[in-house]
Amino acid sequence: MLGSIKGMLVTLVSTFRKPVTDQYPNKPRQVEPRYMGFPALTWDHSVGEPYCTACMVCIRQCPTQCMTATMKDNPLHKEEKSSRRKIVDVFEINLNRCILCGICVEVCNFDAIVMSHEYEHSGYERNGDRVALDGLLEMGTTYQKKTNWVPPSELKKALKDDLALKKATD
Amino acid sequence: MTNHMDQMDIEHTQSxxxxxxxxxxxPSTHGVFRMLLRIDGEVVVDAEPHIGYLHRGSEKLCEGxxxxxxxTLFDRLDYISNFNNEWVFCRAVExxxxxxxxxxxxxxRVILAELNRIASHLLFLGTFGLDxxxxxxxxxxxxARERIQGFFEAVSGARxxxxxFHIGGVKEDVPHNFNDLLSSLLLDLRKDVEECDRLLSFNEVFVARTKGVGEIDLETALDYGWTGPSLRACGLEYDVRKAEPYSIYNLFEFEVPVARDGDCWDRYYVRVLEMYESLSIIEQAFSGIPDGPVMALGRRLIRxxxxxxxxxxxxxxxxxxxxLVSDGTDKPYRVKVRPPSFCSLSALRHLVRDTYIADAVVILGSLDIVLGEVDR
Structure with a gap:
C-alpha cells in the first residue's frame, strides 16, 4: 500500500505546479542561440551582395546532396566595388532532404551559409520545399538581423588578435 | 430439442x-515492429517477430x-541515445x-553521453509505465527528458x-553559459529522477504487473547475446565501462547496479538505479572538467x-x-554495427511463450528496444 500512497503524494504535489507545456502555435518556441534550423545564405551588407561565391564546397560535403549551385562572374567586381571575382548565380536547397547536420556551415570558407532559426516549413507537395536563392537570402538576412550576426571568420580573427596581444604583453 | 442440438455442437467443436x-x-511496439501471436484464449502459444520495417540500409549507406x-548516420541508428552512437563511431576512427x-x-563527451543515457532511461521509464x-x-x-533535450539544444544546436561529436574531438567548445546551465540542470534532474522513481517503482499495481513476468535465467540471456541493463538484471555484473574502460571512465567512481531475478521489474529497476549512477558520473566529470582545446585534428579530410x-x-x-574496415580512402570500406537491442529482441519469442497477451506487451516494453537500431 505504501508505494501507491507515495506515488499519489507525488501527483498531489505536482497538481499545484505551474504547467510546463507551451501552447505551440499561439506561443512560438524560443530557440537557443546555437539552434540549427534550416540552412540559409547570408547577405554582405557592406557591399550589397551575397557572401556566397558558389565554390561548391558545401555541395560536395553534404551527406544528402540536397543542394545545387552555379557560379557567374561578379559584375560588381568589374566596377571594383567588390573583392569577389565570382558570385553565386543559382542556389537551391531542397529542405525536405536536408537533415540539419550543419556540415555545410562548418566547411564554408566564405561565411556564406548559416543554420538559421527557421523550423516551420511544411507543404502539400512532395518537392514543395525547394527554396531558391532569393528565399534562402531572405531567411539568412532575417537570421542576421535577429542574432546580430558577425561573420565567424571575423570572430576568429579577433580571437587570434586577442591572443597575440596577450602574448606580446606577457 | 434445442438443448440436444447444443450438446451435439459441443461434442463436435474443437478449439x-x-x-x-x-x-x-x-502503440506498445515502440516503433514499427510486428508480432504475430498465436493465441489460445488469453495465452500466447507462440510468437513470431517481424522486423525490417525501419530498414534504411545504414551500414551500406556508410560505405558511400x-x-x-x-x-550523421550513426545519429539515426539508436535515435534515443544519439550521443552514445556518435561517440562509438568516432572512437573507432580515432x-x-x-x-x-x-x-x-x-x-x-562523457557528460553529454551520460546525460543521454538518463534521457534514454527516462523515456524507457515513461513508456514502460504506459505498457x-x-x-x-x-x-x-x-x-524531465525535455530539460535534457533543451540542454542538448543549447550545447549542440539540435535536440x-x-x-x-567529431572525429578527434567535438565540433566546437561548449557555450559560455555551460556551467550555469549544467549545474541547474543537475539539480532539477536529480529531483525529477527521484520523483519518477517514487511515482512508479514500488507501486503495488505496477509491481504486480511486472514482478515475476518474463523471467529469463542468466545462461539463456547470455546465449541470446544480451548485454547492458537487461543482462545485469539477470545477475551478471557486466558493464563495458568497467570491464574494458574506454575514454576516461577509469577516472570516475560508480557502481554497476545488478539485480537477481531477471524479470521485467528487475530490468526496469536496474535502469532506474543506473540513472542515479549516471548522475554521479556527470557530477564528478563536471567538477573535474579541464580547460584546453576540444579538437585534435584540424579541418582536413580524414583518411x-x-x-x-x-x-x-x-x-x-x-x-x-x-x-570498421578502411581501405585507405576517405570513405569506409565496411561498417558493421553490433546493435544491443537486436540481441535483446531475439529472445522475445522465448520470453512471451505461455504468457498472457497483456504480459507480452509488458515484456516487449521491458526489453527497451529501438527499432532504428534493430533494423538499421
Missing amino acids: VDMMLNMGPQH EQYHQVV KLMGVEVPQRAEYI AGAMTPVMFAFR MMHNY PPKGDVYVRAENPRGEIGVY
Whole structure:
C-alpha cells in the first residue's frame, strides 16, 4: 500500500505546479542561440551582395546532396566595388532532404551559409520545399538581423588578435 | 430439442489457436515492429517477430559517405541515445588513426553521453509505465527528458540529431553559459529522477504487473547475446565501462547496479538505479572538467590508414560494437554495427511463450528496444 500512497503524494504535489507545456502555435518556441534550423545564405551588407561565391564546397560535403549551385562572374567586381571575382548565380536547397547536420556551415570558407532559426516549413507537395536563392537570402538576412550576426571568420580573427596581444604583453 | 442440438455442437467443436497480429502500427511496439501471436484464449502459444520495417540500409549507406558524414548516420541508428552512437563511431576512427582526443573533449563527451543515457532511461521509464497501464509517469518522465533535450539544444544546436561529436574531438567548445546551465540542470534532474522513481517503482499495481513476468535465467540471456541493463538484471555484473574502460571512465567512481531475478521489474529497476549512477558520473566529470582545446585534428579530410578495428561501448541499451574496415580512402570500406537491442529482441519469442497477451506487451516494453537500431 505504501508505494501507491507515495506515488499519489507525488501527483498531489505536482497538481499545484505551474504547467510546463507551451501552447505551440499561439506561443512560438524560443530557440537557443546555437539552434540549427534550416540552412540559409547570408547577405554582405557592406557591399550589397551575397557572401556566397558558389565554390561548391558545401555541395560536395553534404551527406544528402540536397543542394545545387552555379557560379557567374561578379559584375560588381568589374566596377571594383567588390573583392569577389565570382558570385553565386543559382542556389537551391531542397529542405525536405536536408537533415540539419550543419556540415555545410562548418566547411564554408566564405561565411556564406548559416543554420538559421527557421523550423516551420511544411507543404502539400512532395518537392514543395525547394527554396531558391532569393528565399534562402531572405531567411539568412532575417537570421542576421535577429542574432546580430558577425561573420565567424571575423570572430576568429579577433580571437587570434586577442591572443597575440596577450602574448606580446606577457 | 434445442438443448440436444447444443450438446451435439459441443461434442463436435474443437478449439483452434487464433492468430493475432500485433503491429506494425501499435502503440506498445515502440516503433514499427510486428508480432504475430498465436493465441489460445488469453495465452500466447507462440510468437513470431517481424522486423525490417525501419530498414534504411545504414551500414551500406556508410560505405558511400566520407568519415565525417557517417556520424550523421550513426545519429539515426539508436535515435534515443544519439550521443552514445556518435561517440562509438568516432572512437573507432580515432583508434584506427591513433588520434589522442583532448582531455576537455573527453570530459564533454562523457557528460553529454551520460546525460543521454538518463534521457534514454527516462523515456524507457515513461513508456514502460504506459505498457503496464500507468498513464501518469510518462508525463513526469518526458518533463524531465525535455530539460535534457533543451540542454542538448543549447550545447549542440539540435535536440536529437546533434552531429556534435567529431572525429578527434567535438565540433566546437561548449557555450559560455555551460556551467550555469549544467549545474541547474543537475539539480532539477536529480529531483525529477527521484520523483519518477517514487511515482512508479514500488507501486503495488505496477509491481504486480511486472514482478515475476518474463523471467529469463542468466545462461539463456547470455546465449541470446544480451548485454547492458537487461543482462545485469539477470545477475551478471557486466558493464563495458568497467570491464574494458574506454575514454576516461577509469577516472570516475560508480557502481554497476545488478539485480537477481531477471524479470521485467528487475530490468526496469536496474535502469532506474543506473540513472542515479549516471548522475554521479556527470557530477564528478563536471567538477573535474579541464580547460584546453576540444579538437585534435584540424579541418582536413580524414583518411585513416588501411586496416580494421573493432570498438565497443556501453550504450543505454547495452553493448554496441562497431567493426570498421578502411581501405585507405576517405570513405569506409565496411561498417558493421553490433546493435544491443537486436540481441535483446531475439529472445522475445522465448520470453512471451505461455504468457498472457497483456504480459507480452509488458515484456516487449521491458526489453527497451529501438527499432532504428534493430533494423538499421
